[in-house]
Amino acid sequence: MQTKSWEELNHKLLVAKKYIETIIDSISTGIFTTGPNGYIKTINRTASEILGLSQEEVLGVNVSEIIEKWESIQQSVSNKTTYLEEEAFIKGQKGRIHCILSAYPIIESEQYKYEGIVCTINEIKSVRNLANKVMGKQALYTFDKIIGKNKEFSKLLNYAKQISNSPSTVLITGESGTGKEVFAQSIHNESSRRNGPFVAINCGALPRDLIESELFGYEEGAFTGAIRGGRPGKFELADGGTLFLDEIGEMPIDMQTNLLRVLEKGKLFRIGGNREIEVDVRIIAATNRDLQRDTEDGYFRKDLFYRLNVLPLKLLPLRNRKDDIPLLIDYFIKMKSLKLGKTPISLSSELIDKMVSDPWQGNIRELENTIERIINAPNSDLWQITETTKDEVIITMDESLEAIEKAHIEKIIDKCEGNISTTAEILGIGRNTLYRKIKKYSIVVLK
Ligand SMILES: Nc1ncnc2c1ncn2[C@@H]1O[C@H](COP(=O)(O)OP(=O)(O)OP(=O)(O)O)[C@@H](O)[C@H]1O
Ligand SMILES: [Mg+2]
Known part of the structure; x- marks a missing residue:
């Protein structure tokens, strides 16, 4: 028992x-x-x-x-x-x-x-994957959401799909608002890295001291204010995925040297650190500058340019693919009506013709914002603000493109009473791009 x-x-x-x-x-x-x-x-x-x-x-x-x-x-x-x-x-x-x-x-x-x-x-890899999922810091665009049937544009689209899975670096160039970020995200989502992180850094938006620690991270005690235990940089965060280096042309020259070293070795040291950290990252860089010319002028390292420009992707401005404008108008009307909870409207053929012949300096983003303005208030003609002001710019034969751009920016800033966000929206460019132009042309912003 x-x-x-x-x-x-x-x-x-x-x-x-x-x-x-x-x-x-x-x-x-x-x-x-x-x-x-x-x-x-x-x-x-x-x-x-x-x-x-x-x-x-x-x-x-x-x-x-x-x-x-x-x-x-x-x-x-x-x-x-x-x-x-x-x-x-x-x-x-x-x-x-x-x-x-x-x-x-x-x-x-x-x-x-x-x-x-x-x-x-x-x-760390799995911790980051989870964090990325929860924080929603993901690439949202995929190739099937990209609108465009223009012959040249379709060629570009096919090329971009073809190179998606390659480990080589892509350099996307194109004017502001031509879809550089949209393409970068789509390439990531088409590649075998799609389940890995997509990490973006805007080299033009960060002060130069910050770029280094943002990119490479730092060890505890690397400088005053460094957090306990140190912090990983974007390179480490992008391990197993894609790192999108936006506005690469704005990167200070000494940082370019550090970047090149990491790209060549696939390894990095955090600031103040002596441990070598291996990273497996695919690089996509983007710029609206003419980097080739910048290398000749000494603003951009030649070796880094060649290292980045392995797979060049040159995006077209809207004025070179006018046949896509009606398609995009249709698409944005549907999308924006849904977002704003309004019934989709149809535009008169005169208006569509007018839009097709517009130069769209701010490209797709400017077109997108114009449609959003129309959907918000279909009977107001305020959305024409860009058009009317554009007409006011007097173009004389001896005026350079830059002088015209400066005058146009000044006009819009003035109309928006110094509000940078609204000005940027109307111009169809990012706020950072606007700040850069304000600095470049020494424009005085009065509020
Ligand atoms: N082919 C496309 N189809 C649909 N929408 C697009 C397309 N290309 C761009 N867009 C839209 O245009 C906007 C601007 O695109 P994106 O931000 O990629 O431009 P960008 O080239 O990075 O501009 P910037 O140089 O100012 O940063 C996006 O918000 C997106 O909605
Ligand atoms: Mg961009």
Whole structure:
């Protein structure tokens, strides 16, 4: 009788143990425990997958052989300080693995004795994928959403699809509002990296000191104000995916040198760091500048230009694909009506003809904003603001294109009473582009 209940108890214990093991193994975080001297005692399936070692192989191994700077982790844990979500590097079978690690002491409750450590590890890659999904920082455009049937444009579209899956760098050029970002996102979504991150950085919008830390990240203590534990840069965040270097032509020349080095080696150092970090990133760069000319003028490094311009993609301005304008008008009317909760309207053929012959300096974005303005107030003629002001610009034979642009910007700024956002919207250019032009032409903005 006695024996039976002992067997029963033993059986129950085994079942309970199996339950716990199954639970621990089904968690997508790596977990392992060590004894007081750092020898691994138990490990779950995820941790053994991260390390690339079977559960049997890893038992009895000392963690200090696997985790870099383990001594300092062990020290802070045995001092009973918490060790939460710190960055760590693990020597895996296939190379160095970048992880987020937490460690908790196992304290025996009766004599309050330190028995060992429980560690949880997550690969940074999977943490980032999750963060990207939740934050919605994703590429939204796909090729099937790109509107255009113009012959030249279709050729470009086919070429862009063809090169999507290549690891080579793409350089997208084209005037403001021609769809550079739309193409960059579509290329990413067409490539095998589509489930990886799409990370964008606007080199024209950041002050030069910030570009470096944004791109390459920094280590703890790299400069005053550096956050504890350091921070990864966009290159690391884009690991396994695509990095979109927007307005690359605005990158300061010394930063161009650093960028070239990383592109050539596929490895980087964070600012203030001495650990080399390997990254697998596909680069798509974009600019509305003539980079070739910039290299001749000494503003852009020639070697970087050639390194970026492996697969050139030159987008057409709207005035060179006028046959697509009615298609785009149709598309934007449907889209904007839906967005604004209005019934789609149809435009008179005169108006469509007028729009087809408009030079659309701000390209697709300007057309898009004009349609949005019409849908908002179909009976007002305020949307014509760009047209009327354009007519007011007196063009004389000796006036350069730049002088005309300056005068036009000044007029619109004046009409918008110095409101930069509205001015940029009407001109169909980004705010940063507008700020750059204001600086370039020394335009005084009065509010
Ligand atoms: N072929 C297209 N089909 C549909 N919409 C498009 C197309 N190309 C561009 N657009 C629209 O035009 C807008 C501007 O495109 P995008 O932001 O890609 O231009 P850009 O070339 O990056 O301009 P900038 O140089 O000012 O940054 C987008 O918001 C998008 O809605
Ligand atoms: Mg852009």
